[in-house]
Amino acid sequence: xxxxxAIAGVxxxxxxxxxxxxxxxxxxxxxxxxxxxxxLAPDRVLGGEGSESSQLNVFLYQVTPNTGWRNSDLxxxxxxxxxxxxxxxxxxxxxxxxxxYGSEPLHREILLGYAMQLMHEFPVITRDMIRRSLAPSPDLxxxxxxxxxxxxxxxxADQVESLKITPHxxxxxxxxxxxxxxxxxFRPSAAYQISVVLIEAQQSTRPSLPVLSRGxxxxxxxxxxxxxxxxxMVPPLPTIEAVMPDGAQxxxxxxxxxxxxxxxxxxxxxxxxxxxxxFSITQNVAASGTSTGGHMDFTIPASAAADFPxxxxxxxxxxxxxxxxxxxxxxxxGAVIAPNITNLPTxxxxxxxxxxxxxxxxxxxxxxxxxxxxxxxxxxLYPESFVAPTASLDFIARDATPxxxxxxxxxxxxxxPIVDRSTTPPTFFDLRVTIT
Numbered sequence: 001x002x003x004x005x006a007i008a009g010v011x012x013x014x015x016x017x018x019x020x021x022x023x024x025x026x027x028x029x030x031x032x033x034x035x036x037x038x039x040l041a042p043d044r045v046l047g048g049e050g051s052e053s054s055q056l057n058v059f060l061y062q063v064t065p066n067t068g069w070r071n072s073d074l075x076x077x078x079x080x081x082x083x084x085x086x087x088x089x090x091x092x093x094x095x096x097x098x099x100x101y102g103s104e105p106l107h108r109e110i111l112l113g114y115a116m117q118l119m120h121e122f123p124v125i126t127r128d129m130i131r132r133s134l135a136p137s138p139d140l141x142x143x144x145x146x147x148x149x150x151x152x153x154x155x156x157a158d159q160v161e162s163l164k165i166t167p168h169x170x171x172x173x174x175x176x177x178x179x180x181x182x183x184x185x186f187r188p189s190a191a192y193q194i195s196v197v198l199i200e201a202q203q204s205t206r207p208s209l210p211v212l213s214r215g216x217x218x219x220x221x222x223x224x225x226x227x228x229x230x231x232x233m234v235p236p237l238p239t240i241e242a243v244m245p246d247g248a249q250x251x252x253x254x255x256x257x258x259x260x261x262x263x264x265x266x267x268x269x270x271x272x273x274x275x276x277x278x279f280s281i282t283q284n285v286a287a288s289g290t291s292t293g294g295h296m297d298f299t300i301p302a303s304a305a306a307d308f309p310x311x312x313x314x315x316x317x318x319x320x321x322x323x324x325x326x327x328x329x330x331x332x333x334g335a336v337i338a339p340n341i342t343n344l345p346t347x348x349x350x351x352x353x354x355x356x357x358x359x360x361x362x363x364x365x366x367x368x369x370x371x372x373x374x375x376x377x378x379x380x381l382y383p384e385s386f387v388a389p390t391a392s393l394d395f396i397a398r399d400a401t402p403x404x405x406x407x408x409x410x411x412x413x414x415x416x417p418i419v420d421r422s423t424t425p426p427t428f429f430d431l432r433v434t435i436t
Contacts, residue, residue, distance in 0.1 A: 005154035006197045007063070009134055010094055010163065012151055013125055014058050014194075015039050016133035018098075021118035022056070031107050042184035045101060054102040056115050061178060066091035066196040069161075089198040095168065097178065099189040112188045119192060125163035130156050159198045168193045238264045238317050238330035240296075248421035251338035251414065252313075254302045254363050257288075259295050260317055262330070266293040267319040269327060274300075274335075275314040279367065283307050284318065300337070305364035305391070310339050310411040339364070339409045339416045347434040356400040356435045362409050362416070365391040370412050376433060377405035397435065404434045 002009070019037040022028070027035050036055040038045065045057050069091030098119070100112035122129070134151045156163075168191040170178065179186045215225035230236045240262040245252050252258055260272065270287035283304075289297045296317050300308055317330040343361040350356045358374065358381075366372055368388040374381040374395045383393040406428055409416045420427045 002155045002159045002197060002199050003153070004199055005151055006156045006159075006199055007060070007092070007094065008147070009130070009151045009154040009156040010125075010194055010197060011039050011058060011060055011096075012148065013130055013133040013156075013163075014096065017122065017125075017129065018056055018058065018115055018118055021121075022114065025114055027111065027114050031102070031104070031110055033102075033104070033107075035111065042097075042099065042179065042182040042187075045099075045184070052101050052103040054104070054107050054111060055100075056111050057099045057101065059097045059099065059182075060094060061097050061182075062095035064093045064095065066093050069196055069198065087201045089200040092197045092199065094194040094197060096192050096194065097189050098192065099187045101187055108188045112190060116190050119165055119167070119190075123165050125165065125194070127157040127162075130163075156197070161196050161198055163197070164195050166193045166195065167191070234263060236264060238262070238267075238319060238321065238328050240265070240315070240317055240330050240333055243315055243333050243335045249417050250421075251336045251417060252300065253338055253340045253417065254300050254305055254308070257297060257299050258335075259297050260315070261295045262317070264293055264321065265296045265317055265319065265330075266291045267321045267324075270296060270317070270319040272296065272298040273314075273316045273318050273329070274308065275316075275332075276309070276311050277314075278311055279309060281307065281309075287317075287319075302363055306389070308337055308364050309367045310337055310364060310370065310414050312336055336414055337364070338414050339411050341407065341409050341416050341431060344407060344431040344433065347436060349436050350400055350402070354399045356397045358395045358397060358407075358433055359392060360395065360407070360409060361392045363391060365389045366393070366411060373410050375408040375410055375415065377403075379405075380410075400435045402435050404432045407431050407433045 015037050022035050022037065031054050033054045036053065038055055038057045040057055040059070042057065042059060045055070046052055069089065098112070098115050100108040100110075100115065102108045102111060134154065134156065170191045175186070175189070213224055215228070217223065218225055228236075240260045242261045243252075244259045244261060246257040246259075249256075258272075268291070270291060271284045272287060273282065273284050275282045285298045285300055285304075287296045287298050296319075313335050314332040315335045316332045318327055320327050339362045341360055341362050343359070346358075348356045348358050358376070360374060366386075366388050370388070372383055372393065374383070374393075376395075376397060379397065381395040381397060383395055386393055406418055408418050408431075416431075418429055418431055420429055
């Protein structure tokens with residue numbers, strides 16, 4: 001693959017090929033003047049006095065992604081986005097404008113004609129062309145600018161794809177916009193597309209180990225089983241279909257049961273894995289109850305509150321299936337661990353200024369970087385100063401009105417449950433703060 005210098009390498013190869021073609025065809029004798037090839041922006045071509053010498057100018061006016069190569073590789077990172085698996089190439093198409101300049105009659109047309117003939121004669125930039133153009137002569141290498149000397153190491157000649165030149169038609173409107181954008185006067189021009197330049201990063205990746213076997217060895221044939229085909233619409237692997245906290249709640253609370261429903265969840269060494277990307281947490285909780293294929297129960301104990309902050313988790317089942325020796329992991333589903341207020345209901349008296357200070361104890365504890373507020377009835381209160389981690393916060397209700405208010409603690413947008421969904425119709429829990 002090429003390096004980031006490949007774009008400049010292509011421009012240099014084009015300039016070198018056009019320059020060689022001008023010399024080989026003795027264009028200077030035809031025009032009666034010296035002909036040069038430049039790679040300037042159109043507004044920089046003319047000299048300071050406005051003089052216009054006979055020359056060809058190669059201008060890179062646009063770079064676009066190559067759609068074919070862009071979708072050819074697998075993702076370069078894993079599902080978490082943290083580990084790099086491959087260095088997928090940056091595939092680019094380069095769009096050039098070759099313009100002819102000259103102050104004498106017909107010089108522009110002559111130069112553009114030779115340029116288009118040269119581009120037509122080599123529709124593919126070969127590896128030999130690239131090496132000859134970018135590798136400096138031993139006699140001139142130290143005298144070249146550092147930018148040109150660096151192009152010899154761009155890797156353009158060694159990339160897996162060859163460079164193809166395709167004429168690209170620009171209609172009157174596109175050409176007018178291009179020259180207007182460059183703030184230059186129009187000159188006879190021809191547009192070409194160079195495809196494809198492959199630029200690959202050299203970052204370290206996470207390689208995978210080779211496969212040692214393709215399943216267990218069949219005792220009869222002595223061969224590895226490989227892929228086993230099951231004639232069923234239900235995959236013969238552990239699968240969870242729903243995460244169902246006790247009490248028909250929509251969030252998980254510490255010390256409250258949770259049931260994973262699905263199929264093929266029976267076996268030994270049954271555990272539930274919970275992962276939180278924000279805090280880089282991956283914890284296993286042992287399953288409870290008897291081994292059943294249709295569900296798996298578990299409870300996060302309050303004693304493990306420090307390991308399970310409030311937030312969104314990936315939940316999966318891990319177990320050793322019957323007649324197997326290695327553990328399998330099921331698919332993952334999302335679930336939310338919510339805070340739980342532990343000191344309600346409570347009663348708070350106002351001070352002489354009419355303010356009420358409310359202390360809220362909760363689990364799991366608040367971690368640094370998490371946002372928190374207390375929803376008291378229709379008011380949202382923010383805590384007094386605190387140092388995280390903490391499991392107790394003070395809130396002050398200014399100029400409080402006496403009454404009994406339902407209270408919810410909100411951490412990172414997740415509210416503590418306040419509705420008892422196990423009743424019909426649902427009712428509120430008695431989680432109230434009474435202000436007197």
